[in-house]
Amino acid sequence: MIPSKPVRVRFAPSPTGFLHVGGLRTALYNYLFAKHHHGTFILRIEDTDQSRRVEGAVENLIASLDWAGVHYDEGPHKEASHGPYVQSQRLEIYRNHTEQLIERGQAYYCFCTPERLEQVRQKQIAMKVAPAYDRHCRDLPKLETSDRLKAGERHVVRMKVPFGGETTFDDIIRGHVTIAHKILDDQVLLKSDGFPTYHLAVVVDDHLMEITHVIRGEEWLSSTPKHILLYQYFGWEAPRYAHLPLLLNSDKTKLSKRQGDVAVEDYRSKGYLKEAIVNFVAFLGWNPGDERELFTMEELIKEFSLERVGKSGAVFNTEKLDWLNAQYLRKKSDHEISLMLKEELRNSMFSEKNYSDEYLENIVRAMRERVSFVKDFLEKSPYFFSAPKEYDPGVVKKRWNAEAGGRMKRLAEEFAQLQNTKKEDFEAALERTAEAMKINRGELIHPLRLAVSGTGAGPGLYDLLYIIGKDETIQRIMSATEQLK
């Protein structure tokens, strides 16, 4: 699809906490679509519900977006020609537009109290009728309206929805969607506190900000006709719509906090790489149509299209995310990973120790194929950071026998003679010892690994010995023979 006008899209979250992974995907798709078409990606803050204000939420949102590499061209702190980008700073605009609607008879003041509304609702429920506003104030005499307004009576403004007819729109993802007007409510546009509702603000802002494509979650699908009606009332051209499928829990319900982490921040602190998160989230609902799995942001921009976004909800299952993380971790250089490892160590139980860059890079080289996360270096190979305090009982049973102690001591003596301590030197020394003792080298290798690392898993034994060094090796052998009688 080649849009005629320059593409302008927006991500419009309400700042009620942290960036949800579903929100990240929505933001990402908007961003990818914008960049693919050399358009503009806008961040707009929809803070029209004062009761849900959360301190620091906007900054948090921006930080998470920024971390993921989803950078906006216009938005808070990046004011451009279409600002301000925070809805609570645009109240005047909404009020003016509401007045236009009232003058043209497309909206009206409503003085109904919440109590009356509740009564009406209860009655409707009792009568098994669909709950909706009964349009009590729709045709109030002009004089009465102005009197009550003058008297300062609390009120809202509602839109007049036609009694008959229907609205059809062509959603890029879902095709034609039709909704009958009779099931639409006379939606509140301006609340009694002077703030707009989402429905008014989204239409006014999208128009004023010259948004060409509205890419948002499926939860907005059924209220889209209301928005289109408003565009018609204002005499504006409506944008194109693309309603994204939802992200789901494993039980296929809408992804929620109750069943696991949903904040981007959570995944970040768990050690997921942004490349993995972005790649993973992009593939929840979209795919390139071929069998490639690994995509950088640049590649996503190049390949992304709304036409290839699916219609059905996707379970947010992190198994594949873990695999992706391992893939991206392996793409990094030893040095890059060693810097991340250093940071990880700073926040660990080994924080008081100091390891040289070379030592860390050696560990990375030895372990990089064996980890999925940076924190795995500490969890899977703690023996690089401190001598084993205990020995895996299963491995002891399997690899440590009556002769092991003596053999290890003999090996330690052999190692002590070593002038050079490259991995080949350890290897040669061990081979020599095995030969002299007329045993398979496995009889030495396995107990030695246990003695030095406390486990039966890890990198090649000679790499391990080389990294921790001759003295430490000998010391660990001695202490193992002490403890494993």
Place this chain on the structure above:
RNA sequence: GGCCCUAUCGUCUAACGGUUUAGGACGUAGCCCUCUCAAGGCUGAAAUACGGGUUCGAUUCCCGUUAGGGCUACCA
């Protein structure tokens, strides 16, 4: 309840009426490699929700059923 949306392996998905014994990836099982654990390679198990049409031919188009989800606020 009403309205709207959706429905392919456990999960993410491919297939845009025939090239399909329904492909790939993650996960999973086995084998190979091997000093262990990984990585890697190979092999396997695993799906078109159900019922009707349309058609020479349906995963693909239509209808219904079922299931799931969304909306139904002076929340977004």
